[in-house]
Amino acid sequence: MGKLVAITLEHAGDLDTLIDPRFGRAGVFLIVDAETREIISTIDNESVEAAHGAGTGAAATMSGANVDAVIAGRFGPKAYEALSRLGIQMWNAPQGLTAGQALDKMVAGQLTQMQIVKY
Amino acid sequence: MIISVASGKGGTGKTLISTSLARLWADGNKAVTYVDADAEEPNGHLFLKPDVIEEKRFTVKIPTLEGRTCAAHGKCQEICAFNAILSAKGSVIVFDELCHGCGACVLACPEGFLQETGREIGTITHGDSNGLEFYSATLDVGEARVTPLISGVVEASTENADGDRLVVIDAPPGTSCSAMAAVEIADLVLLVTEPTPFGEHDLILALEMGKALGRKMAAVINRSDIGGDGTRALLEARSIPVLAEIPFDRAVAESYAASRMPMEDSSEFASSIVKLAQGLLSLAQGVSP
Structure with missing residues (x-):
């Protein structure tokens, strides 16, 4: 099995669905095996309605899903800190890509990876 | 007897009214505590100029491994x-x-x-202003959550207050958790409002807050000669007594801007405060046993 990647989607879908630019308030997370492109699961983002701490809540969900990397349009400051400290890679995808396109670009090294900071 | 001076809208005159009331009562030989609970921008000290007795750092609990x-x-x-x-x-x-x-x-x-450890978020100041007990809270710059500090200063200032003491809490504006922390303990909530559409709009929110907290309420209309009659009609419809109306007075504004007590510079204002104070005390007799 390859690297487990979470891709943000606005609503439940597949690799042809557009990514959600937001991380903390993304609709759902599509969990995919980066090597085989197999969809492992779809996880609802319980933090989408959180008044505060949506970013850390979503990061907790990522930790629970044991993913190695996340693809989203952008990451908020708390999500960035939480994912950094959890050692989960963050990849920025430009808006308008489907989950599959974003995944392919990540594998091909064509997405920007956010630097993980030691806290 | 605890009176919280609150308002939905900022800038209606909470600090003007609460420092004036506290000063008036203290000078009339009543036991009085003034509490500046507007911890994000405390300014009661500018007018009451207390001698500081003690400054205490305030901590909240956070978990640590x-x-x-x-x-x-x-x-x-x-x-x-x-x-x-x-x-x-x-x-x-x-x-x-x-x-x-x-x-x-x-x-x-x-x-x-997991254990709890303290994290400092602000300072509680205790002082004396010519026989008037003074408390204020100041949130540290950069801190996001003010409510625990406000609850802290309310607790510190009221825990040893006997029933005869008049505690005047200068609440933060708005109707969020921070305002509620300064109002929930009050025997009486004095809402400072003004006859403008903004004043009226935010007064509705403040009335809802007081109602939700089950507090007895009264109002004072500041700058009463500007705007319209919507605020009065609203208060009448909700059966909230209006204890005083204070017209706009340039002498008050000039005095306040120079961090003086406007009661000393405007006899009209001073008589409004006397009337307000009497109204509060007679209401209070129906409140406290």
């Missing part, structure tokens, strides 16, 4: 309603600014490894 390695059960993360703690690979990540200090994670930790 104290460097221990845990089994990362994730129970702390699961129970946290504010997403303030993450369980990660033998350790926890605490987001101080999200933590409400409730301690649920400490109770939930199956290993009992």
